[in-house]
Amino acid sequence: xxxxxxxxxxxxxxxxxxxxxxxxxxxxxxxxxxxxxxxxxxxxxxxxxxxxxxxxxxxxxxxxxxxxxxxxxxxxxxxxxxxxxxxxxxxxxxxxxxxxxxxxxxxxxxxxxxxxxxxxxxxxxxxxxxxxxxxxxxxxxxxxxxxxxxxxxxxxxxxxxxxxxxxxxxxxxxxxxxxxxxxxxxxxxxxxxxxxxxxxxxxxxxxxxxxxxxxxxxxxxxxxxxxxxxxxxxxxxxxxxxxxxxxxxxxxxxxxxxxxxxxxxxxxxxxxxxxxxxxxxxxxxxxxxxxxxxxxxxxxxxxxxxxxxxxxxxxxxxxxxxxxxxxxxxxxxxxxxxxxxxxxxxxxxxxxxxxxxxxxxxxxxxxxxxxxxxxxxxxxxxxxxxxxxxxxxxxxxxxxxxxxxxxxxxxxxxxxxxxxxxxxxxxxxxxxxxxxxxxxxxxxxxxxxxxxxxxxxxxxxxxxxxxxxxxxxxxxxxxxxxxxxxxxxxxxxxxxxxxxxxxxxxxxxxxxxxxxxxxxxxxxxxxxxxxxxxxxxxxxxxxxxxxxxxxxxxxxxxxxxxxxxxxxxxxxxxxxxxxxxxxxxxxxxxxxxxxxxxxxxxxxxxxxxxxxxxxxxxxxxxxxxxxxxxxxxxxxxxxxxxxxxxxxxxxxxxxxxxxx
Amino acid sequence: xxxxxxxxxxxxxxxxxxxxxxxxxxxxxxxxxxxxxxxxxxxxxxxxxxxxxxxxxxxxxxxxxxxxxxxxxxxxxxxxxxxxxxxxxxxxxxxxxxxxxxxxxxxxxxxxxxxxxxxxxxxxxxxxxxxxxxxxxxxxxxxxxxxxxxxxxxxxxxxxxxxxxxxxxxxxxxxxxxxxxxxxxxxxxxxxxxxxxxxxxxx
Numbered sequence: 001x002x003x004x005x006x007x008x009x010x011x012x013x014x015x016x017x018x019x020x021x022x023x024x025x026x027x028x029x030x031x032x033x034x035x036x037x038x039x040x041x042x043x044x045x046x047x048x049x050x051x052x053x054x055x056x057x058x059x060x061x062x063x064x065x066x067x068x069x070x071x072x073x074x075x076x077x078x079x080x081x082x083x084x085x086x087x088x089x090x091x092x093x094x095x096x097x098x099x100x101x102x103x104x105x106x107x108x109x110x111x112x113x114x115x116x117x118x119x120x121x122x123x124x125x126x127x128x129x130x131x132x133x134x135x136x137x138x139x140x141x142x143x144x145x146x147x148x149x150x151x152x153x154x155x156x157x158x159x160x161x162x163x164x165x166x167x168x169x170x171x172x173x174x175x176x177x178x179x180x181x182x183x184x185x186x187x188x189x190x191x192x193x194x195x196x197x198x199x200x201x202x203x204x205x206x207x208x209x210x211x212x213x214x215x216x217x218x219x220x221x222x223x224x225x226x227x228x229x230x231x232x233x234x235x236x237x238x239x240x241x242x243x244x245x246x247x248x249x250x251x252x253x254x255x256x257x258x259x260x261x262x263x264x265x266x267x268x269x270x271x272x273x274x275x276x277x278x279x280x281x282x283x284x285x286x287x288x289x290x291x292x293x294x295x296x297x298x299x300x301x302x303x304x305x306x307x308x309x310x311x312x313x314x315x316x317x318x319x320x321x322x323x324x325x326x327x328x329x330x331x332x333x334x335x336x337x338x339x340x341x342x343x344x345x346x347x348x349x350x351x352x353x354x355x356x357x358x359x360x361x362x363x364x365x366x367x368x369x370x371x372x373x374x375x376x377x378x379x380x381x382x383x384x385x386x387x388x389x390x391x392x393x394x395x396x397x398x399x400x401x402x403x404x405x406x407x408x409x410x411x412x413x414x415x416x417x418x419x420x421x422x423x424x425x426x427x428x429x430x431x432x433x434x435x436x437x438x439x440x441x442x443x444x445x446x447x448x449x450x451x452x453x454x455x456x457x458x459x460x461x462x463x464x465x466x467x468x469x470x471x472x473x474x475x476x477x478x479x480x481x482x483x484x485x486x487x488x489x490x491x492x493x494x495x496x497x498x499x500x501x502x503x504x505x506x507x508x509x510x511x512x513x514x515x516x517x518x519x520x521x522x523x524x525x526x527x528x529x530x531x532x533x534x535x536x537x538x539x540x541x542x543x544x545x546x547x548x549x550x551x552x553x554x555x556x557x558x559x560x561x562x563x564x565x566x567x568x569x570x571x572x573x574x575x576x577x578x579x580x581x582x583x584x585x586x587x588x589x590x591x592x593x594x595x596x597x598x599x600x601x602x603x604x605x606x607x608x609x610x611x612x613x614x615x616x617x618x619x620x621x622x623x624x625x626x627x628x629x630x631x632x633x634x635x636x637x638x639x640x641x642x643x644x645x646x647x648x649x650x651x652x653x654x655x656x657x658x659x660x
Numbered sequence: 661x662x663x664x665x666x667x668x669x670x671x672x673x674x675x676x677x678x679x680x681x682x683x684x685x686x687x688x689x690x691x692x693x694x695x696x697x698x699x700x701x702x703x704x705x706x707x708x709x710x711x712x713x714x715x716x717x718x719x720x721x722x723x724x725x726x727x728x729x730x731x732x733x734x735x736x737x738x739x740x741x742x743x744x745x746x747x748x749x750x751x752x753x754x755x756x757x758x759x760x761x762x763x764x765x766x767x768x769x770x771x772x773x774x775x776x777x778x779x780x781x782x783x784x785x786x787x788x789x790x791x792x793x794x795x796x797x798x799x800x801x802x803x804x805x806x807x808x809x810x811x812x813x814x815x816x817x818x819x820x821x822x823x824x825x826x827x828x829x830x831x832x833x834x835x836x837x838x839x840x841x842x843x844x845x846x847x848x849x850x851x852x853x854x855x856x857x858x859x860x861x862x863x
Contacts, residue, residue: 343701343745393693394747431695458693460701460745474696479714481705 002127003035005061006119007052009043009068011098018102018111024067027116031123031660035059044074049081056085063087063129065122067095067115088131090574090644095122117657124656128649132574137623139225140324141565144169146217146504149177150196150547151539151554152329153203158558159327160208164565167210167321168203169217169231171500174278175200177331181261181356183363183370185547186412187443193277193365200279214284216500218318220326220507221597223623224534225570227323235314237285237293238271243309245281247273249301257289259367263357265375266367271301271310276365285310325534325561328518329554330504332495332540335391335399343461344390344491350376351469352462352489355409362416372420374488381487384417385471386410386428386452387459391494393431399494401515405546406492407434411444413490414452426452427484429459429473437546455482462489495544508535509596517543528557532596533626536560575644576625577632579618581606583639586616590631590640598624599631670722677724681762685754692716698742698752708732712742712752715759733759734771765851776803786840789830794823 006028010016021039028037036059040048043066055061064087066078071094079089097115105111141164145156148170156166168175179185180200182192203209212233219230255270268274270290273283291298292312302310334356338347345352351374353361364370374381388410392403407430414426428447433454435441448454457474464470468485475482497516505512509532511519518541521529528536538554539545545553564570579590581604591599598621605614618640620631629642641647682689692713699711709731710718718727733756742752760774769775780799784791797814801807817823830836 389695396747396749431693457696457700458747460697460699460741472700474700474711474713476694476696476699476713479711481700481702481711 002033003060003062004031004033004123004126005052005055005059005064006031006034006037006123007043007055007064007066008037008039008097008119009048009066010039010041011043011069011102012041015068015098015102015115018105018108019097019115020108020112023112024097024115024119028065028119028123031120033127034123035061043068044077049078052081053085056087061087063091063093063126065093065095065119065126067097067119067122069098070094070096070100088133090132091126091129093122093126093129095119120656120660121653124652124660125649128646128652129644132643134571134574135622136569137223137225137572139565139567139570140227140322141165142167142321142323143325143327143561143565144217144227144229144323145327145329145538147177147329147331147539147541148172148175148203148211148213149329149331149539149550150179150199151331151541151550152177152327153199154551154554155327155329155536155538155558155561156203156209157199157206158555159561160206162558162562162565163208164562165208165210167212167231167323169215170211170213171216172274173214173236173272173284174274174280175203175211175213176275176279178356179547180275180277181263182359183366184412184416186408187437187439189412189415193363197277197279200277204279211280213280217504217507222322223596223598223621224532224564225324226623227326227534228320229323229326230318230320233317233319235287235316237287237290237310237312237314238283239309239311239314240280240282242307243282243305244307245273245283246306247283248304248306249310250283252300252304254298254300255289255291257286262360262367263354265357265360285312325536325564326508327536327538327554327557327561328504328508328510328530328541329538329557330498330500330541332544333498335494335496337390337491337493340397341390341491344387344459344489345462345464345469349462349464349469349489350374351381351487352491355406355413355490355492358413358490362413362420370420372417379487380421381424382421383425383468383484383486384414384421384427384488384490385459385469385484385486386414386426386490386492387471388428388430388492389458389494390491391496394494399496399515401544402434403495403544404434405495405544407432408437408440408443408546410490410492411435411447411452413492415443415447415450418447418450418452427471427486428452428454429471430454430456431458437548455484457482495540498541501541508532510535510537513543515543517541528553528560531626534564572622573625573627575627575642576622577620577627577629577640577642579620579635580639580641581617582608583637584617584635585637585639586618587636588616588618589634589636590618593630593634595628595630596624596626598626665721665723667721670724674724675722677762678719678722678727681719681724681727681755681758684761685751685758687750687755689716689720689750691748691750692720693748695747697745697747698750701741701745703739703741704735704737707735712736712756716750716752716755719755727759728763728766728768729770730759731770732756733763734769734774736760761847765847773800773804776800782840782844786837787829787833788827789833789836790828792823792827793817795827797823 008021008024025037025039042048075094082089095118101114143159143166145152145168148168156168160166180196185192215233218232222228249271250269253269253271256267258264259266259268261274271283271285287293360366388406417426435444455475457476459471459473461472469489471484473482510530513519520527521531536557538557539550599618601616602619604617631640632642696713699713715732736756738753740753801809
């Protein structure tokens with residue numbers, strides 16, 4: 001016989017306003033095994049908790065029901081309270097009579113009856129509660145950062161400065177990501193490379209940081225504190241241990257390829273460093289374009305190299321290491337506007353360029369050495385149209401969200417153009433100007449004073465006429481059709497999730513939102529955590545952001561890693577699934593349905609019907625299981641049960657509701 | 661002089677009629693960003709009193725009578741460029757058609773010649789099951805009083821086989837006629853209901 005105490009909370013008038021608490025107390029006294037039922041104005045307050053503790057001693061209670069707000073609000077509070085008593089913290093049930101009752105009803109009679117039902121169910125469930133215990137998991141204090149852009153570098157530096165070893169995995173040949181491609185940064189107009197490349201150098205030389213470029217995460221298994229990660233380091237065909245980065249190979253390579261770093265506006269060689277300040281400052285060979293590797297001719301770099309660092313026989317290297325935490329900072333890519341915007345020429349006009357291409361055009365180390373010229377004929381454009389929201393806020397083309405940074409970099413581009421071409425004209429087509437940030441709106445107003453003409457309206461079509469690009473729009477503020485005959489058009493295109501988000505999301509068990517960005521655990525209160533323990537998000541992989549926000553989130557993610565690493569062991573979740581080997585038929589349905597890859601099949605030899613039998617049964621990894629319960633539903637023989645939510649407990653709740 | 665628009669003067673009947681236009685066109689006026697991409701690309705905008713975006717704005721503000729009296733829906737060529745380019749998928753061309761029909765039922769026809777053309781076109785379909793350019797052009801010139809309009813185009817059209825002595829018609833003319841009659845009767849019934857003051861759906 002269990003000894004149950006039931007405590008009903010008024011929550012001021014939050015509950016008592018719609019629920020007749022005295023009647024609920026009265027009803028609770030009549031439920032089986034209830035020894036005491038009482039009410040309190042604020043159960044969560046110190047005096048409220050004290051009265052429960054006293055009742056536990058006075059009535060020798062062995063389990064309790066608290067009817068109050070949502071368990072998400074105070075279940076942990078009351079579990080902590082029980083730690084000081086004779087009762088196991090899990091011998092507790094919360095009946096949610098606030099969010100799911102008083103707050104959503106106005107009728108006191110109906111509200112009271114429902115509250116009594118909810119308490120009844122909780123009482124039936126608590127009767128079948130069993131003590132649960134947490135275990136401890138050792139923590140491997142090494143962090144993996146995926147992505148070497150500004151967010152990844154910031155996270156890595158912060159974790160490394162806190163004293164923990166970090167590995168950065170970067171898919172490109174150099175650190176730096178998108179930021180290092182930018183010319184200047186709004187609103188202060190400090191040179192992007194000047195603030196980004198020192199960080200790259202810091203990362204490259206930090207004693208606690210290992211940089212793996214041209215690499216990707218191949219496989220991840222394990223759980224918080226103990227991730228087994230396989231990293232594929234692609235063949236670079238250059239031995240970085242002997243290469244001095246002198247650059248002689250690059251000067252003599254005969255193959256020229258469109259430069260990814262310069263967004264196709266410039267060229268690079270087949271053996272190349274993407275840009276002068278690349279970290280590591282050593283070249284790689286692009287196997288798809290190298291003559292030696294494609295047709296076994298040339299090989300001039302090998303002959304020239306003074307340190308004999310070229311190795312055409314180089315192969316991908318796979319390494320597997322253990323990490324305690326993972327920060328995902330894989331960034332974004334720009335939307336493929338050419339495929340979506342036929343009305344803007346769909347990529348037919350070479351003088352309709354993206355914002356990132358403009359960054360390379362205006363950059364002193366870019367393909368034009370900072371002279372703004374038309375890609376088609378190299379002349380200086382005297383009229384430039386800037387079009388915002390290309391791909392953003394356009395659900396018909398698949399993206400309904402605002403990309404957040406474009407209003408500001410659109411204003412920056414207008415400012416930079418008018419700065420370099422003082423006799424030029426600049427028209428900015430916009431839908432709304434969104435400048436929430438320190439000094440942002442002032443920057444936008446300054447751009448208007450620079451001479452940029454802002455036109456409120458979306459461009460309907462761009463077509464070529466007499467060597468000009470005609471942009472047809474409406475100035476919605478005067479309600480007239482307008483046309484701008486531009487020499488060059490800059491499209492401020494939407495940020496969309498990086499290609500790797502899909503593969504990494506499913507590999508790490510991180511969900512993605514409707515726009516396919518990686519999802520944080522809670523949009524307000526847990527913005528850098530994910531639903532998978534030990535995996536954190538930094539930068540634009542979580543959603544469009546500008547540089548300050550990316551850096552802030554990266555430092556926040558680093559702090560979360562440091563908090564995790566500050567302990568030697570981690571307390572596991574007690575309410576996890578467990579499989580009864582005697583019932584399990586080894587069908588594997590639970591293995592397939594588990595979103596956290598926490599269940600495996602393993603062979604056991606056990607005595608069944610007086611003889612030894614060897615067969616497959618499922619086993620739950622307590623470190624990985626997040627207690628979602630999906631496996632218990634999938635399990636046909638009923639072997640899988642969620643501790644704290646067993647089938648028996650749930651059936652007792654149903655019985656209480658139907659039969660008492 | 662700039663007129664003051666009294667927004668609070670929009671009546672419940674006006675709001676109901678605006679909702680009926682939205683329903684019949686299958687759109688939600690609140691979807692509109694007022695970005696103007698529809699109006700930017702409209703080939704008929706130079707003939708309009710309100711740009712298509714502004715017509716939607718009038719409807720967003722509940723200014724039903726103003727929208728109903730607008731010339732824009734009657735100038736609209738229904739080329740659908742606006743609907744194709746709208747980032748929010750608002751079918752602007754359908755709004756124009758709905759407004760045109762609602763105006764006609766209310767006894768308004770801001771562009772008389774468009775109305776004459778519409779009637780002749782429907783009559784043509786009713787008679788032949790499809791449109792005959794020669795009949796359409798001839799009757800339009802007669803009814804509109806522009807007797808010689810586009811007459812010089814006739815030889816060219818004849819050479820290209822677009823018009824000729826033989827009138828085109830479809831295989832089952834009667835079936836098409838029944839369809840047209842059914843639609844016209846429904847439209848007429850709605851028109852009478854509208855005249856008697858009841859709130860009706862234009863669909």
